[in-house]
Amino acid sequence: MKKQTIFNTVFRVFRFIFIVIIGTLVYQALFSEILTKKIHIVAYILLWLFSSYLILPFINKLMTGRYLPNYFIGRSRTSDGLLGDPINLAFIGTEADLERLFVNSGWTKAEKLSLNSSIKMIVASLLGKSYPNAPVSSLFLFDKRQDLAFEKQIENNPRRRHHVRFWQTPKDWYLPGGKEADWLGAATYDKKVGFSIFTGQVTHKINSDIDKERDFVLASFEEENQQVSVDIVEHFTTSYHGRNGGGDEIFTDGALPFIKLK
Numbered sequence: 001m002k003k004q005t006i007f008n009t010v011f012r013v014f015r016f017i018f019i020v021i022i023g024t025l026v027y028q029a030l031f032s033e034i035l036t037k038k039i040h041i042v043a044y045i046l047l048w049l050f051s052s053y054l055i056l057p058f059i060n061k062l063m064t065g066r067y068l069p070n071y072f073i074g075r076s077r078t079s080d081g082l083l084g085d086p087i088n089l090a091f092i093g094t095e096a097d098l099e100r101l102f103v104n105s106g107w108t109k110a111e112k113l114s115l116n117s118s119i120k121m122i123v124a125s126l127l128g129k130s131y132p133n134a135p136v137s138s139l140f141l142f143d144k145r146q147d148l149a150f151e152k153q154i155e156n157n158p159r160r161r162h163h164v165r166f167w168q169t170p171k172d173w174y175l176p177g178g179k180e181a182d183w184l185g186a187a188t189y190d191k192k193v194g195f196s197i198f199t200g201q202v203t204h205k206i207n208s209d210i211d212k213e214r215d216f217v218l219a220s221f222e223e224e225n226q227q228v229s230v231d232i233v234e235h236f237t238t239s240y241h242g243r244n245g246g247g248d249e250i251f252t253d254g255a256l257p258f259i260k261l262k
Helices: 001-030 038-067 094-106 116-126 208-223
Strands: 075-077 083-086 089-092 148-154 157-168 181-195 202-206 228-233 241-242 247-252 256-261
Touching: 001 116, 083 247, 089 094, 089 157, 094 228, 094 256, 116 157, 116 228, 148 256, 157 241, 181 208, 181 247, 208 247, 208 256
Parallel strands: 089 256
Antiparallel strands: 075 083, 089 181, 148 157, 157 181, 181 202, 228 256, 241 247
């Protein structure tokens, strides 16, 4: 319990420093040459940071904790409790199997999210510099953030990338219908950097066609001649249109591929 308290304190300090850095970079990149009343701009930025990174996330967490069910519904969650990206991949095998499959299929394992990697990601995005193993934001399933993430950067620019998060399923845990999987994944395509419509935070904006990215992942295995078996369960969930945690429109046919190395 003491270690957890220390971790939470350190995390809050890092988060505060991270917010200040974001505010400074956003001001320099977007506002410093456009507006002249600097004292007003600083006040606006502080208001945006306070509301987007503190007040609105707190309200979202309070609300979602009351009305969203705390069991598997085929969606990940944001740290604020909002529904995140859909689960559209399932894998049967060990962590080593999963990592070997993706690396051999041309994917890069993403760095863990930290203060240092976050700063590198911000700088690379603003300057358009390559960062092939850039971290991905935290999404949660089974009350924990992703265990692994893989990505494919587009045109050496971290603002655009294919990426997929994976969570290891709990022991002796079954999917609806009695299906079993060792890992569940959410594959999406980052098309640009923008602002969340729910909080105003800076975030990646994803392509709405979730199924296209799911199929891209499967195609990458075939292109690199990976020996896998894929059992696609049609209509694992009902098809639907919705929005993810950043407010991006998403749609899916509800099919879930179960992947296993031969």
